[in-house]
Amino acid sequence: MTAPRKKHREAFLLGNEAVVEGALAAGCSFYAGYPITPSTEIMECMAKRLPHVPDGVFLQMEDEIASMGAVIGASLAGRKAMTATSGPGFSLMQEQIGYAAMTETPLVLVNVMRGGASTGLPTSPGQGDVQQARWGTHGDHPIIVLSAADVPECVEMTVTAFNFAEKYRTPVILLLDEITAHTREKIDLPEPGDFEIFSRLTPTMPPEWYKPFEETMRGVPPMPPIGSGYRFHVTGLTHDALGFPTSRPEEVRALTERQFRKIDRFFEDIQLVEHVGTADAEVVVIAYGCVARSARLAVRQAREAGVRAGLLVLKTLYPFPRRHVEPLLRSCRLAVVPELNMGQLSREVKRVNEGHTVVRTINRIDGQIITPSQILKEIA
C-alpha cells in the first residue's frame, strides 16, 4: 500500500483525530454528523479542517438520521462523504444504511463503540455493535465492516474504508472502540502518495446509453455525479437496470444477486488481516480493535513461556475473512476469541469452525478492557 517513505510531519493524535487525517488523505470533502460520545472529536476536528479544504463542507445536522441523509445526498452529488457516531446514533442510522446499500451509494460511517445497550456506558469501550454493523438494517444486503486497533491504523483503515466504498459502491462501516478512539499516539501524518487512493468510476458513454444499475464485468456500475448530464432515477425500492421500481421476480433477483456478487468476487481484496506468528501456531488468538493490542502482548508472553501461540488480527470483520480463519482452525488445537461483548464475532468463528477445534471465548462487558493476563491465562 505504501509508496517510498518521504519526510513526514509527526503528530501526537487521538484515534479519532487520526480518522480525520485518513479521511482527508482519502479525498473526503464532506462531513455531516451529530455529536455523540465517544466519537465527537472526529466531528469537532472536521469542523475546523473542512472549511480549509477546497469545496470542503461540514454540517452539524439535527440528528443521526439527517446526518446520514446529508452524506448520501453529498455522495450522490459526487463527493467522498462520511459521518461518525456511537451506539445510539448508529441505531438511528440503520434505515439510511440500507438505503445506501440498496442505491449503491459510497459512504463511510465510523462507529466508535461504547459499552452496553441503549445509553449504556458512554465513556467506556465496548464491541457490542459487531453483529449490528453486519445485519442492523433490514433485508438482505451486502456490507463491508472494518476495524482498527491503534492510532496509525485509524489513518490506514479510514483510507481503506473510502477506497472500498468508492471501488465497490457500498457503504463501509469502520468500527472503532472508545479505547482506540481516545488513545493518543505519535503518528506520521499522511503525505500525498502514501496511500493508493481510489475514486468511483464515472460513465464514459453518452448519457442516452447510460443504464445506472446495469450489470457490468465487476458488478459495480459506473456512477456519475448528479448534475453532470446523466439524469437518472435513484430509489430505495427494488429497481431495474434503469433505476425504476420493479417487482418482477427476475429483475429483483438480478439486482440483489449482483449487489452480493460485487462484494463476493473481491473477497481477496477486501478481507484484510494481520498474521502474528500464526505459521507454526498451536494456539491462535483471533481479535480486533483494542483487544488485539492486549492479545499481541499475551501471545508474546505465551511464546516466552514456551507455548506456540499466534495472533490473527482482523482488520476486516465483514465479509468475514474465512479464508484466513479457517486454515488456522484446522491447524491449531485451540482458538481463543476475546471480545468486549457477550460473544459476537466468536459466532462467526464457531460457524466457520464446524467442530474442527476448540473455540474458547473471553467476554467482558463491564466497561473495562480485556487485559493481556486475562488472555494469557486462557492460552498458556
Added chain:
Amino acid sequence: MAEITQLIHKYLRHNKKFPLVFCPGCGHGIVLGSLVRSVHALGLNKDDVVIVAGIGCSGRIAAYVDFNTVHTTHGRALTVATGIKMANPKLTVIAVMGDGDAFSIGGNHLIHAARRNIGVTALVLNNFIYGMTGGQCSSTTPEGAYSHTSPMGQLESAFDIVELTKAAGAAGVSRGTVYHVKELDALVADALSRPGFNLVEALTPCFTQYGRGNGFKSAVEMFRWLKDSCLPIERFEKLEDRTGKIPLGSFVRRDIPGLETRYAAMCEGVRRKKGGAA
C-alpha cells in the same frame, strides 16, 4: 394543446411506464404539472434540476420527470436534499413531500431545514391523509375527521403548515391548491427563483382515502370544496367569520441567503485569512 404536448415530451420520461400510479380524482398529477410548467417558465436546464422525494403517493412523482431524481426514505427527503445542495450549490434542488412525510415523520428535518435556510424548495402535497398505506390520519388531518386510525374522529389538532414553517424561520412560505392551478404555478415558480428555504403547501384532494370517509360524494365535490373554502389571503383577512376558510398566496417573503451561500462566504473568508493553507 400543442404546448402541453411539447412540455410532456420535454419533461416527462419516455422510458417510464405510464399511466401514473395516482387514483382517479387525485390532485397529485396537477402538482406535477405545476412543477414542470414552473421549471419550464424559469428556463432551467434539466441537468441542473434535482427532485428529491420522500415516501408515499407524492414520492412517486419523482420517477416520471426527466430531471435528476432521488426517491429517498420516508420523511428524509430534506436531509438528502440538504446534502446535495451543499455539495453542489449550482443545482436547483426541489424536495417533493407529502403531509405525513414532511410534517409527521420528517417534521424535525423540516423545521431545521427552515431554520438553517438551506437553498431548497419544499413542495408539500397536503391531502390530510396517509394515502398510500390506505387512509390513516396524519399530522394535518383536521380535528374530527375520519380515517382508518381515527374511526371515531380525529382527537388531535392539525398542524398549520404555513404557520409552523413561518415560525421556524423559512425565507418563503406559500399555499396554493390544485383547483387554483394558475396561482399554484406562480407560487411554485416564485419559490424556485428565490434564495433560501422556500416552502409551497399544495392542497390536493385524496378522494379515495380521505373524501369517501368524510362525506364527499365524488372527487369533483372535493375540488368544489377547495374552490369554495379557499380564497386569497388579502380577501381572507377582510373576512369577519373565517370559519372553514383557508387563505392562499404568499405568507412570508424574507430575503435570507441560503446556507450554501453563507457557508461559501465563510470558507472564502477563512481561506483568505490563512492564505489558503489546508
